[in-house]
Amino acid sequence: MAIVTLAEAKTQVGIAPTDTSKDAVLMNYVDAIASTVENYKLEIVEAREFTEERVLNGGSFVLANSPVLSLISVETVDGTTVWDVNNLHVSRAGVVRVMSGASVSGTVAVTYRAGYETVPENYKRGALVILQHVWETQRGVGQVGTGVIGQEEGTYGQLSTYSLPRKALEWLGVPNPVVM
Structure with a gap:
């Protein structure tokens, strides 16, 4: 768009x-x-998909681009661990928090959609x-x-x-x- x-x-x-x-x-x-x-x-402004690689040690983290529309996937870069995005909460400002399940840690790739619909x-x-x-x-x-x-x-x-x-x-x- x-x-x-x-x-x-x-x-x-x-x-x-x-x-x-x-x-x-x-x-x-x-x-x-x-x-x-x-x-x-x-x-x-123009809604589109982003993928960021991060080294995380658990806890919440902030995505580089906002406003965030949705999380698409969160997984280690080697693909060995995948977090269910339904167990994560992301704010429009891009703050990601684990609501249930294991904390996000390791070298991870976070794919999300940001911008305005x-x-x-x-x-x-x-x-x-x-x-x-x-x-x-x-x-x-x-x-x-x-x-x-x-x-x-x-x-x-x-x-x-x-x-x-x-x-x-x-x-x-x-x-x-x-x-x-």
């Missing part, structure tokens, strides 16, 4: 739905923007603003003070232009806190 659909992207940049001449480049932009949004928000609307809107910004700046359509390219595209003292427009950041909200 993409952060925005091709149809949404075309509407945002003013391409007719029947014009397929720029579909490939437009979807390349959408894919790149999704990782930009994830890096800014410090969370996974439905991308939050404000994330979609922020991604579309970024898309329009990149699209217009690459094609010379926008000008300072017009359209998506506004005052945030000017320079501030010695600083050059922003990569993420202020309008997009307002849609996206503040990044999630980093928990150590």
Whole structure:
């Protein structure tokens, strides 16, 4: 699932739905923007599967990516021990706890699904603003003070232009806190 659909992207940049001449480049932009949004928000937006290898000595542990949707499997990397994921609890933040049975220990591979099943609307809107910004700046359509390219595209003292427009950041909200 993409952060925005091709149809949404075309509407945002003013391409007719029947014009397929720029579909490939437009979807390349959408894919790149999704990782930009994830890096800014410090969370996974597009739902997908991850596998992490960990050396554990029992007790709870925290997965690297959130929000976590589900645990798929937990097993030693050599496959000799498999934990029943139904006996484990994982929070949206990625904290895994054993609810019953043996504690998770050894060199283990944890496979799980993280992200959003439905991308939050404000994330979609922020991604579309970024898309329009990149699209217009690459094609010379926008000008300072017009359209998506506004005052945030000017320079501030010695600083050059922003990569993420202020309008997009307002849609996206503040990044999630980093928990150590």
